[in-house]
Every structure is written in structure tokens, then in C-alpha cells.
Amino acid sequence: MYDFTYQKPASVADAVKLLGADPEAKALAGGMTLIPVLKQRLNKPSALVDLADAGLAGISVAGGTVRIGAMTTHATVANSADVKKAIPALAKLAGGIGDKEVRHRGTIGGSLANDDPTADYPAAVLALGATVETNKRSIKADDFFQGMFMTALEPGELITAVSFPVPEKAAYMKFPNPASRYALVGVFVAKGPAGVRVAVTGAGQNGVFRQKAMEAALGKSFSQAAIADIATPADELNSDIHAGAEYRAHLVGVMARRAVAAAG
Numbered sequence: 001m002y003d004f005t006y007q008k009p010a011s012v013a014d015a016v017k018l019l020g021a022d023p024e025a026k027a028l029a030g031g032m033t034l035i036p037v038l039k040q041r042l043n044k045p046s047a048l049v050d051l052a053d054a055g056l057a058g059i060s061v062a063g064g065t066v067r068i069g070a071m072t073t074h075a076t077v078a079n080s081a082d083v084k085k086a087i088p089a090l091a092k093l094a095g096g097i098g099d100k101e102v103r104h105r106g107t108i109g110g111s112l113a114n115d116d117p118t119a120d121y122p123a124a125v126l127a128l129g130a131t132v133e134t135n136k137r138s139i140k141a142d143d144f145f146q147g148m149f150m151t152a153l154e155p156g157e158l159i160t161a162v163s164f165p166v167p168e169k170a171a172y173m174k175f176p177n178p179a180s181r182y183a184l185v186g187v188f189v190a191k192g193p194a195g196v197r198v199a200v201t202g203a204g205q206n207g208v209f210r211q212k213a214m215e216a217a218l219g220k221s222f223s224q225a226a227i228a229d230i231a232t233p234a235d236e237l238n239s240d241i242h243a244g245a246e247y248r249a250h251l252v253g254v255m256a257r258r259a260v261a262a263a264g
Contacts (some may be wrong), residue, residue, distance in 0.1 A: 002036045005047040007144075011054055012160060013137050018049045020156045027158060029071060029110030032102055037177040056109065056160055061086050064166045070109025070159040076097070077108065089170040089188070089263070093120050094171065096174065098101055109159040115207060117148045117238070118182035122124050122208035126161060126187035127199035133161040144221055148207045167192035171262035172222035174214070175203070175256040184243050187211075189259040197218050198256060203248040204238045214256055 007025075009015040019025050024046035028034060033120055036041045056071035061082045068077060078095035096184045097103055097111075097120050111121045112132060125132065132139045134157045144152050153159070167190040174186030183202030190197050196218040198211040218227040232252040239245040 002041060004038075006046050008048055008050040008053055010262060012056065012158060014159060015049050015051055016135055016156055019048070019158075022047055022156075023249050027051055027113075029113070030073065030106040031198040032098070032106040032110065033114050033116070051109075051158070059083060059106075060086045061166075066090070066166060067110055067161055068162045068164070069161050070112075071107050072109075074111075075100075076105050078103065086166045087170060087171050089190070090124050090128070090164065091148050092234070093124050093172045093188070093222065096120065096176070096181065101242075102181075108162060112144075113151065113153060113159055114150050114164065115145060115151050116182070117204065117207040118177075118184070118202045120172070120174065120183060120186055120201060122215060123183075123186050123188035123199040123201040124164070125199075125208060127172075127190040127197045127230070128170065128207050129194050129197060130162050130164045131138065131190065132159055134159055135165060138163075142210075145208050146207070150207070165192055165194075169263040171259040172177045173258040173262060175251050175255060185248050185255055187252060187255040187259050189214075189218070189256060189263055191218070191222060200232070200252055200256075203232075203252055205236060205238055211252065211256065221261075222260065227253070227260065228258055240258065 026045040028048045028050045056069045058069040060067045066086050074094045074097045074198040076136040081092045130141050132144045170190035174183040185203045186201040188199045198214045201208045214227045232249045234245040234249040237248045
């Protein structure tokens with residue numbers, strides 16, 4: 001690592017002030033991506049602003065909405081009785097992220113701010129039509145994700161919480177990389193007041209995306225048969241050392257049908 005200063009503000013306002021005063025400073029959530037990057041000397045921040053004490057952790061359920069603070073860990077989401085009752089698919093997703101150590105350190109806000117194209121949470125946020133809350137505004141899921149490792153967040157803007165509408169039914173299925181547990185392909189299917197939404201992670205060249213042909217078919221008949229013949233174009237998908245684009249296209253269909261079956 002390169003040398004840097006370490007700061008641990010006691011509020012969001014203090015964190016924003018510290019980050020705003022130093023353009024080379026970086027916010028630290030769980031550190032699951034940032035710390036390995038620092039170890040490899042691929043980033044050289046002048047300061048780390050640790051958000052652990054900024055009051056951003058916690059889960060609440062009210063008015064048909066599950067609100068999860070940005071610094072809430074994956075393990076907390078996975079083990080939450082409230083989340084299991086309201087959106088069991090979200091709890092299951094959180095319980096399948098990485099390994100035990102990652103789940104106890106990684107946070108939902110950190111994952112979304114990083115927007116790794118193979119991460120799990122983006123699929124849940126997009127499929128459930130969630131709202132990402134920041135210190136400045138509220139951002140709809142369809143507007144938040146803007147490409148691989150790209151979000152709508154502006155300089156000095158921190159995620160404070162994510163609000164998920166409780167769906168009528170939902171499920172998430174993924175084909176994990178056996179080493180990292182990242183999704184080679186993950187599909188989150190949800191049916192709620194806004195209709196059916198299908199989000200795919202791990203496959204798209206521009207990160208998470210909605211499979212709108214499947215959404216339309218499932219809106220008419222929420223069944224595996226309704227999407228059995230719907231293909232995802234391979235030329236829009238990633239091809240790398242882990243899987244080719246054609247294989248990922250096949251997996252989108254398989255995971256989507258499994259998610260529909262699990263959602264009931």
C-alpha cells in the first residue's frame with residue numbers, strides 16, 4: 001500500500017465534509033474491493049474516510065417497504081427476520097454473496113457504489129424497482145446503474161440507504177463462479193405493483209440489465225413455459241476466461257426459469 005491518512009467521522013455530514021475537502025480521499029465501506037486494490041497499489045488515495053460510525057447501518061420495514069442502511073452487512077441482511085418475512089429472495093441473495101468473511105464485512109452500499117458487473121445486489125435493486133437514497137437525493141433503480149462500474153453517483157455523494165418495495169413474489173437464482181462466488185449469471189425475477197421485472201447480472205457488457213422480453217411474457221403468464229423460448233442475444237453479453245457469451249446467454253434462460261419456479 002501507499003501511505004494515506006485514516007479518518008472515521010461520526011456522521012454522514014462529517015464524512016461528506018471530509019471527502020469534499022480532499023478530492024483524492026476515498027470513502028471506505030466494507031473494503032471488500034478497495035482494500036485489495038490498495039494492497040496491489042492500483043489506487044493511491046490521500047485519505048480513507050471510514051463510514052463505519054456514520055450511522056448508516058440498520059433495517060426497518062414500514063408501509064410495504066424494506067429500508068436497508070448503506071453500511072448494513074450482507075450477513076445482517078441474510079439473517080434478518082424482517083427481510084426473510086418481507087422479501088425472502090433478498091435474504092437468500094445476501095446469504096449467497098462470497099464467503100462468510102465477505103458477508104460479515106461487505107455492505108450493501110459499498111456493493112452498489114462499486115457496481116461490479118458480476119455482483120448480486122444490483123439484480124435485486126433493479127428487479128425490485130428499489131430506490132437508492134443518498135445524502136443529496138433519491139435515485140430510482142432504472143436511473144442508478146449506468147454501465148460497468150458506473151453509477152449515477154456524483155462527486156461527494158454517498159449512498160445512505162436502499163428502499164425496496166415488498167413484492168408479491170420474487171426469487172433470485174445464480175450460477176456462481178466456484179472460486180469467488182460472483183455470478184457468472186444471476187437472474188432476479190419479481191412481481192409487484194409495477195408488474196413483472198427481470199434483472200440479469202454477471203452477463204451484460206454494460207453491467208446489470210433488464211430482460212424486457214421475459215418481463216412482457218411473464219406479465220401475461222407467470223410460468224416457466226412463458227419464457228421457455230425467449231433467448232437473450234449473445235452479442236450483448238460478456239465473454240471471458242470464465243464463460244463465453246453463448247454459454248452466458250444459455251444460462252440467462254436457465255436461471256430465469258429456475259427463478260420463476262422458485263418464486264411460484
